[in-house]
Amino acid sequence: MTIHDYNEVDILYTLMSYVNVSSPQDMYYAIAHTILTHIDQIPSISINDLADLCYTSPATISRFCKDMNCKSFVNFKNEIAIALEIARNEIHLSTQDAQKVSEDPDYLKKKMYHEAMESLALVEKSIDMKDIDRICEMIYQAKKVHMLGYQFNKIISNDFQMKMLKHRKFVYAFVERGDEIQRLDIIDKDSLVIIITVRAREQLMKALIDKIKEHHPKILLLTMNQTYQNDDIDWIYRIDGTESQYSESSLQGTMNFLSLLNLIYVRYGLLYRE
Structure with missing residues (x-):
């Protein structure tokens, strides 16, 4: 049996789940939604800039990160950076398989x-x-x-x-x-x-x-x-x-x-x- 070394606890999945089950009136919903729609900026953004983007306070951002089971805002940003790095190589067929799919898309289905x-x-x-x-x-x-x-x-x-x-x-x-x-x-x-x-x-x-x-x-x-x-x-x-x-x-x-x-x-x- 081969088990691929993927990340079972993906912060991007967690954020999306929060948006899916929360009310749009929830402050944390607004934060999660803002993060997901500005995801590429998050690894380098400051807590003050993110707070401004979400129309809230840095303290609320810190509480949100802890609610996401992250120790700090820095830890949260690091998890986002890791998740984005993994996602950049989300699909990686071998060179041989990629060539076969390029020649015949039906090969991928099979x-x-x-x-x-x-x-x-x-x-x-x-x-x-x-x-x-x-x-x-x-x-x-x-x-x-x-x-x-x-x-x-x-x-x-x-x-x-x-x-x-x-x-x-x-x-x-x-x-x-x-x-x-x-x-x-x-x-x-x-x-x-x-x-x-x-x-x-x-x-x-x-x-x-x-x-x-x-x-x-x-x-x-x-x-x-x-x-x-x-x-x-x-x-x-x-x-x-x-x-x-x-x-x-x-x-x-x-x-x-x-x-x-x-x-x-x-x-x-x-x-x-x-």
Whole structure:
């Protein structure tokens, strides 16, 4: 399995998510929208100039950065700069593939769909239905279920949340960056926390797991990382599959986890429907 080293916690995605879920009357909405529409200026802008651009104060800009889970305005600008640098090389086909696409655009369609089907086939082979039944039972038995994910995983978590509601099972799906830290007070010993992550990066996972464990829930980690270990996690469920090597954003990984959660959703309905 190949897992591409893309950034799971992308500040640009976080800003866009904030704009999508906030009211235009919200001051932070105005700041996020202004930043996104002047994105190339942000890495070099001063806090005073950004405040003027947003018709607000430097203190409000500082609070906004902390709300985005950045330690400071300087840290926020640095994350923007990194994200923009990554985005400059968002699509990077090999020279050979780029030439083939130039000669025949249909080659790109065949390449992408072939890779998608190949990855899903690997996911299917790696899944044991006994494990799916165990996951369904964990969800059914838990008084509270919380789903944590980054970037595209937030989208599929929200989709799973809506589908599970039709089974009369409410699932918390944190949608804002930092929610997994700021809203830990609603997690308790009767909770099941499901974390979805393609890469399960050691540094990111350790900080998150350490804070979650303070509330003593059961933890289920869904990942494509075949080697990650953490003794504080009750169960690490691994699926196989591939990730694209020519895009900084996840392509196959999105479909892999969406297919897994759809399987859990359907199986849960068959096992526990009233």
